[in-house]
Amino acid sequence: MRLRPFVALLLLTGASAASAADLVVSAASSLTDAFQAVGKAYEAKHPGTHVVLNFAASDVLLRQIASGAPADVFASADQTAMDKAVAAKAIDPSTRKDFASNRLVLVVPQDSKATIGSPADLKADSVKRVAYGDPASVPVGRYTRAALEQQGLWDAVSAKGVLAQNVRQSLDYVARGEVDAGFVFATDAAILKDKVKVAATVPTPKPITYPIAVVAGSKQPADAAAFEAFVQSAEGRKILSGFGFEAP
Known part of the structure:
Protein backbone atom coordinates (compact mmCIF):
# COMPACT_ATOMS: atom_id res chain seq x y z
CA MET A 1 0.00 0.00 0.00
CA ASN A 102 -20.23 17.25 11.11
CA ARG A 103 -20.75 19.81 13.86
CA LEU A 104 -19.16 23.19 14.60
CA VAL A 105 -17.56 23.56 18.02
CA LEU A 106 -15.85 26.30 19.99
CA VAL A 107 -12.59 25.08 21.53
CA VAL A 108 -10.13 26.53 24.03
CA PRO A 109 -6.65 25.36 25.12
CA GLN A 110 -6.82 22.41 27.51
CA ASP A 111 -5.14 24.45 30.26
CA SER A 112 -7.25 27.56 29.69
CA LYS A 113 -8.46 29.33 32.82
CA ALA A 114 -10.81 31.59 30.85
CA THR A 115 -14.55 31.36 31.50
CA ILE A 116 -15.76 30.55 28.00
CA GLY A 117 -18.90 28.45 27.66
CA SER A 118 -20.53 29.98 24.59
CA PRO A 119 -19.71 32.22 21.63
CA ALA A 120 -21.19 35.18 23.55
CA ASP A 121 -18.37 34.88 26.09
CA LEU A 122 -15.90 35.78 23.35
CA LYS A 123 -17.02 39.41 23.67
CA ALA A 124 -15.25 39.67 27.04
CA ASP A 125 -12.28 42.04 27.18
CA SER A 126 -10.15 39.19 28.51
CA VAL A 127 -10.52 37.38 25.18
CA LYS A 128 -8.01 38.88 22.76
CA ARG A 129 -7.62 36.42 19.87
CA VAL A 130 -10.07 33.97 18.28
CA ALA A 131 -9.08 31.63 15.45
CA TYR A 132 -11.31 30.47 12.62
CA GLY A 133 -10.96 29.64 8.96
CA ASP A 134 -10.98 32.47 6.45
CA PRO A 135 -14.64 32.69 5.33
CA ALA A 136 -13.48 33.67 1.85
CA SER A 137 -11.92 30.28 1.20
CA VAL A 138 -12.44 27.89 4.11
CA PRO A 139 -15.74 26.07 4.78
CA VAL A 140 -15.37 26.07 8.57
CA GLY A 141 -14.92 29.85 8.33
CA ARG A 142 -18.14 30.19 6.35
CA TYR A 143 -20.01 28.07 8.90
CA THR A 144 -18.49 30.13 11.72
CA ARG A 145 -19.46 33.45 10.20
CA ALA A 146 -23.03 32.31 9.49
CA ALA A 147 -23.42 30.97 13.04
CA LEU A 148 -22.08 34.15 14.63
CA GLU A 149 -24.15 36.40 12.39
CA GLN A 150 -27.23 34.45 13.42
CA GLN A 151 -26.38 35.20 17.07
CA GLY A 152 -25.48 38.84 16.38
CA LEU A 153 -21.87 38.22 17.41
CA TRP A 154 -19.95 38.40 14.15
CA ASP A 155 -18.75 42.02 14.41
CA ALA A 156 -17.51 41.57 17.98
CA VAL A 157 -15.75 38.27 17.36
CA SER A 158 -14.30 39.08 13.94
CA ALA A 159 -12.61 42.14 15.48
CA LYS A 160 -10.51 39.64 17.42
CA GLY A 161 -10.19 37.21 14.53
CA VAL A 162 -7.06 35.29 13.59
CA LEU A 163 -7.71 33.86 10.14
CA ALA A 164 -6.55 30.31 9.40
CA GLN A 165 -5.83 28.83 5.97
CA ASN A 166 -7.73 25.67 6.89
CA VAL A 167 -9.48 24.10 9.86
CA ARG A 168 -6.38 22.24 11.05
CA GLN A 169 -4.45 25.50 11.29
CA SER A 170 -7.21 26.95 13.44
CA LEU A 171 -6.99 23.85 15.65
CA ASP A 172 -3.21 24.20 15.91
CA TYR A 173 -3.47 27.84 16.98
CA VAL A 174 -5.67 26.79 19.90
CA ALA A 175 -3.60 23.71 20.76
CA ARG A 176 -0.44 25.82 20.98
CA GLY A 177 -2.15 28.44 23.12
CA GLU A 178 -1.56 31.17 20.53
CA VAL A 179 -5.23 32.22 20.72
CA ASP A 180 -7.81 32.24 23.48
CA ALA A 181 -10.33 30.19 21.53
CA GLY A 182 -11.12 28.91 18.07
CA PHE A 183 -13.82 27.43 15.88
CA VAL A 184 -13.26 23.97 14.36
CA PHE A 185 -15.26 20.90 13.44
CA ALA A 186 -16.09 18.41 16.18
CA THR A 187 -14.04 15.74 14.41
CA ASP A 188 -10.96 17.97 14.49
CA ALA A 189 -11.35 18.76 18.18
CA ALA A 190 -11.50 15.03 18.93
CA ILE A 191 -8.03 14.51 17.45
CA LEU A 192 -6.30 16.72 20.04
CA LYS A 193 -8.29 15.99 23.18
CA ASP A 194 -5.13 16.30 25.24
CA LYS A 195 -4.48 19.85 24.02
CA VAL A 196 -7.90 21.40 23.43
CA LYS A 197 -11.30 21.13 25.08
CA VAL A 198 -14.72 21.83 23.66
CA ALA A 199 -16.31 24.85 25.29
CA ALA A 200 -19.54 24.69 23.28
CA THR A 201 -21.25 23.09 20.31
CA VAL A 202 -22.33 25.91 18.02
CA PRO A 203 -25.60 25.69 16.04
CA THR A 204 -25.25 26.54 12.35
CA PRO A 205 -28.01 27.94 10.10
CA LYS A 206 -27.34 25.18 7.58
CA PRO A 207 -26.33 21.58 8.36
Whole structure:
Protein backbone atom coordinates (compact mmCIF):
# COMPACT_ATOMS: atom_id res chain seq x y z
CA MET A 1 0.00 0.00 0.00
CA ARG A 2 1.20 3.50 -0.76
CA LEU A 3 -0.25 6.75 0.50
CA ARG A 4 1.78 9.70 -0.63
CA PRO A 5 1.38 13.45 -0.03
CA PHE A 6 0.44 15.51 -3.05
CA VAL A 7 2.75 18.40 -3.79
CA ALA A 8 0.86 21.02 -5.75
CA LEU A 9 3.96 23.16 -6.14
CA LEU A 10 5.33 20.60 -8.57
CA LEU A 11 2.88 22.04 -11.06
CA LEU A 12 4.97 25.18 -11.12
CA THR A 13 7.91 23.21 -12.48
CA GLY A 14 5.83 21.37 -15.01
CA ALA A 15 6.27 18.07 -13.16
CA SER A 16 3.41 15.82 -12.18
CA ALA A 17 2.90 14.66 -8.61
CA ALA A 18 0.95 11.59 -9.67
CA SER A 19 1.59 8.81 -12.15
CA ALA A 20 -1.06 7.42 -14.48
CA ALA A 21 -1.69 4.51 -12.09
CA ASP A 22 -2.42 6.79 -9.15
CA LEU A 23 -5.91 7.75 -8.04
CA VAL A 24 -5.68 11.34 -6.81
CA VAL A 25 -8.21 12.27 -4.14
CA SER A 26 -8.39 15.96 -3.23
CA ALA A 27 -10.17 16.23 0.12
CA ALA A 28 -10.95 18.89 2.72
CA SER A 29 -8.42 19.26 5.55
CA SER A 30 -10.92 18.03 8.15
CA LEU A 31 -11.00 14.68 6.34
CA THR A 32 -7.25 14.09 6.73
CA ASP A 33 -7.23 11.30 9.30
CA ALA A 34 -10.47 9.67 8.15
CA PHE A 35 -9.51 9.60 4.47
CA GLN A 36 -6.05 8.24 5.25
CA ALA A 37 -7.84 5.27 6.79
CA VAL A 38 -10.36 5.11 3.93
CA GLY A 39 -7.51 5.18 1.41
CA LYS A 40 -5.71 2.28 3.06
CA ALA A 41 -8.91 0.23 3.22
CA TYR A 42 -9.65 0.98 -0.45
CA GLU A 43 -6.15 -0.02 -1.52
CA ALA A 44 -6.52 -3.29 0.39
CA LYS A 45 -9.53 -4.10 -1.79
CA HIS A 46 -7.91 -2.77 -4.98
CA PRO A 47 -4.25 -3.91 -4.87
CA GLY A 48 -3.47 -2.34 -8.24
CA THR A 49 -4.55 1.13 -7.16
CA HIS A 50 -2.38 3.69 -5.40
CA VAL A 51 -4.38 6.38 -3.61
CA VAL A 52 -2.69 9.79 -3.54
CA LEU A 53 -4.31 12.05 -0.95
CA ASN A 54 -4.21 15.82 -1.32
CA PHE A 55 -5.54 17.79 1.67
CA ALA A 56 -6.23 21.53 1.87
CA ALA A 57 -9.09 23.97 2.34
CA SER A 58 -11.91 23.06 -0.07
CA ASP A 59 -11.70 26.28 -2.10
CA VAL A 60 -7.93 25.88 -2.47
CA LEU A 61 -8.43 22.35 -3.79
CA LEU A 62 -10.98 23.61 -6.28
CA ARG A 63 -8.55 26.27 -7.54
CA GLN A 64 -5.91 23.57 -7.99
CA ILE A 65 -8.30 21.39 -9.97
CA ALA A 66 -9.52 24.29 -12.09
CA SER A 67 -5.88 25.16 -12.83
CA GLY A 68 -5.22 21.69 -14.19
CA ALA A 69 -3.76 19.92 -11.18
CA PRO A 70 -4.14 16.12 -11.43
CA ALA A 71 -7.25 14.99 -9.55
CA ASP A 72 -9.85 12.25 -9.85
CA VAL A 73 -12.07 12.79 -6.81
CA PHE A 74 -13.05 15.98 -4.98
CA ALA A 75 -14.46 15.86 -1.44
CA SER A 76 -15.52 19.19 0.04
CA ALA A 77 -16.39 20.27 3.58
CA ASP A 78 -19.37 22.33 2.43
CA GLN A 79 -21.87 22.69 -0.38
CA THR A 80 -20.60 26.14 -1.38
CA ALA A 81 -17.25 24.81 -2.58
CA MET A 82 -18.95 22.02 -4.51
CA ASP A 83 -21.41 24.51 -6.02
CA LYS A 84 -18.40 26.48 -7.22
CA ALA A 85 -16.96 23.27 -8.68
CA VAL A 86 -20.19 22.70 -10.61
CA ALA A 87 -20.19 26.29 -11.89
CA ALA A 88 -16.57 25.91 -12.99
CA LYS A 89 -17.42 22.59 -14.67
CA ALA A 90 -14.65 21.03 -12.58
CA ILE A 91 -16.68 17.99 -11.53
CA ASP A 92 -19.27 15.68 -13.07
CA PRO A 93 -22.46 16.94 -11.37
CA SER A 94 -24.22 13.60 -11.91
CA THR A 95 -21.75 11.99 -9.48
CA ARG A 96 -22.25 14.53 -6.67
CA LYS A 97 -23.33 12.87 -3.41
CA ASP A 98 -23.37 13.83 0.27
CA PHE A 99 -21.42 11.29 2.31
CA ALA A 100 -20.96 12.72 5.82
CA SER A 101 -21.95 15.44 8.26
CA ASN A 102 -20.23 17.25 11.11
CA ARG A 103 -20.75 19.81 13.86
CA LEU A 104 -19.16 23.19 14.60
CA VAL A 105 -17.56 23.56 18.02
CA LEU A 106 -15.85 26.30 19.99
CA VAL A 107 -12.59 25.08 21.53
CA VAL A 108 -10.13 26.53 24.03
CA PRO A 109 -6.65 25.36 25.12
CA GLN A 110 -6.82 22.41 27.51
CA ASP A 111 -5.14 24.45 30.26
CA SER A 112 -7.25 27.56 29.69
CA LYS A 113 -8.46 29.33 32.82
CA ALA A 114 -10.81 31.59 30.85
CA THR A 115 -14.55 31.36 31.50
CA ILE A 116 -15.76 30.55 28.00
CA GLY A 117 -18.90 28.45 27.66
CA SER A 118 -20.53 29.98 24.59
CA PRO A 119 -19.71 32.22 21.63
CA ALA A 120 -21.19 35.18 23.55
CA ASP A 121 -18.37 34.88 26.09
CA LEU A 122 -15.90 35.78 23.35
CA LYS A 123 -17.02 39.41 23.67
CA ALA A 124 -15.25 39.67 27.04
CA ASP A 125 -12.28 42.04 27.18
CA SER A 126 -10.15 39.19 28.51
CA VAL A 127 -10.52 37.38 25.18
CA LYS A 128 -8.01 38.88 22.76
CA ARG A 129 -7.62 36.42 19.87
CA VAL A 130 -10.07 33.97 18.28
CA ALA A 131 -9.08 31.63 15.45
CA TYR A 132 -11.31 30.47 12.62
CA GLY A 133 -10.96 29.64 8.96
CA ASP A 134 -10.98 32.47 6.45
CA PRO A 135 -14.64 32.69 5.33
CA ALA A 136 -13.48 33.67 1.85
CA SER A 137 -11.92 30.28 1.20
CA VAL A 138 -12.44 27.89 4.11
CA PRO A 139 -15.74 26.07 4.78
CA VAL A 140 -15.37 26.07 8.57
CA GLY A 141 -14.92 29.85 8.33
CA ARG A 142 -18.14 30.19 6.35
CA TYR A 143 -20.01 28.07 8.90
CA THR A 144 -18.49 30.13 11.72
CA ARG A 145 -19.46 33.45 10.20
CA ALA A 146 -23.03 32.31 9.49
CA ALA A 147 -23.42 30.97 13.04
CA LEU A 148 -22.08 34.15 14.63
CA GLU A 149 -24.15 36.40 12.39
CA GLN A 150 -27.23 34.45 13.42
CA GLN A 151 -26.38 35.20 17.07
CA GLY A 152 -25.48 38.84 16.38
CA LEU A 153 -21.87 38.22 17.41
CA TRP A 154 -19.95 38.40 14.15
CA ASP A 155 -18.75 42.02 14.41
CA ALA A 156 -17.51 41.57 17.98
CA VAL A 157 -15.75 38.27 17.36
CA SER A 158 -14.30 39.08 13.94
CA ALA A 159 -12.61 42.14 15.48
CA LYS A 160 -10.51 39.64 17.42
CA GLY A 161 -10.19 37.21 14.53
CA VAL A 162 -7.06 35.29 13.59
CA LEU A 163 -7.71 33.86 10.14
CA ALA A 164 -6.55 30.31 9.40
CA GLN A 165 -5.83 28.83 5.97
CA ASN A 166 -7.73 25.67 6.89
CA VAL A 167 -9.48 24.10 9.86
CA ARG A 168 -6.38 22.24 11.05
CA GLN A 169 -4.45 25.50 11.29
CA SER A 170 -7.21 26.95 13.44
CA LEU A 171 -6.99 23.85 15.65
CA ASP A 172 -3.21 24.20 15.91
CA TYR A 173 -3.47 27.84 16.98
CA VAL A 174 -5.67 26.79 19.90
CA ALA A 175 -3.60 23.71 20.76
CA ARG A 176 -0.44 25.82 20.98
CA GLY A 177 -2.15 28.44 23.12
CA GLU A 178 -1.56 31.17 20.53
CA VAL A 179 -5.23 32.22 20.72
CA ASP A 180 -7.81 32.24 23.48
CA ALA A 181 -10.33 30.19 21.53
CA GLY A 182 -11.12 28.91 18.07
CA PHE A 183 -13.82 27.43 15.88
CA VAL A 184 -13.26 23.97 14.36
CA PHE A 185 -15.26 20.90 13.44
CA ALA A 186 -16.09 18.41 16.18
CA THR A 187 -14.04 15.74 14.41
CA ASP A 188 -10.96 17.97 14.49
CA ALA A 189 -11.35 18.76 18.18
CA ALA A 190 -11.50 15.03 18.93
CA ILE A 191 -8.03 14.51 17.45
CA LEU A 192 -6.30 16.72 20.04
CA LYS A 193 -8.29 15.99 23.18
CA ASP A 194 -5.13 16.30 25.24
CA LYS A 195 -4.48 19.85 24.02
CA VAL A 196 -7.90 21.40 23.43
CA LYS A 197 -11.30 21.13 25.08
CA VAL A 198 -14.72 21.83 23.66
CA ALA A 199 -16.31 24.85 25.29
CA ALA A 200 -19.54 24.69 23.28
CA THR A 201 -21.25 23.09 20.31
CA VAL A 202 -22.33 25.91 18.02
CA PRO A 203 -25.60 25.69 16.04
CA THR A 204 -25.25 26.54 12.35
CA PRO A 205 -28.01 27.94 10.10
CA LYS A 206 -27.34 25.18 7.58
CA PRO A 207 -26.33 21.58 8.36
CA ILE A 208 -22.62 20.83 7.93
CA THR A 209 -22.56 18.32 5.11
CA TYR A 210 -19.75 16.91 2.98
CA PRO A 211 -20.29 16.30 -0.76
CA ILE A 212 -18.04 14.18 -2.98
CA ALA A 213 -17.84 13.95 -6.77
CA VAL A 214 -15.75 12.65 -9.65
CA VAL A 215 -13.55 15.33 -11.21
CA ALA A 216 -14.58 16.18 -14.78
CA GLY A 217 -11.01 15.91 -16.07
CA SER A 218 -10.30 12.53 -14.46
CA LYS A 219 -8.46 10.16 -16.77
CA GLN A 220 -9.85 7.21 -14.80
CA PRO A 221 -13.48 8.08 -14.06
CA ALA A 222 -14.47 4.46 -13.44
CA ASP A 223 -11.86 4.08 -10.69
CA ALA A 224 -12.82 7.48 -9.28
CA ALA A 225 -16.47 6.41 -9.17
CA ALA A 226 -15.44 3.19 -7.44
CA PHE A 227 -13.62 5.15 -4.73
CA GLU A 228 -16.61 7.42 -4.28
CA ALA A 229 -18.86 4.37 -3.95
CA PHE A 230 -16.51 2.88 -1.35
CA VAL A 231 -16.68 6.07 0.73
CA GLN A 232 -20.48 5.73 0.77
CA SER A 233 -20.48 1.98 1.39
CA ALA A 234 -21.15 0.39 4.77
CA GLU A 235 -17.41 -0.14 5.27
CA GLY A 236 -16.59 3.42 4.28
CA ARG A 237 -19.24 4.88 6.57
CA LYS A 238 -17.98 2.72 9.45
CA ILE A 239 -14.48 4.13 9.00
CA LEU A 240 -15.81 7.69 8.88
CA SER A 241 -17.93 7.05 11.96
CA GLY A 242 -14.82 5.90 13.79
CA PHE A 243 -13.42 9.40 13.31
CA GLY A 244 -16.60 11.09 14.52
CA PHE A 245 -18.29 11.83 11.20
CA GLU A 246 -22.04 11.34 11.17
CA ALA A 247 -24.32 10.17 8.36
CA PRO A 248 -25.28 12.85 5.84
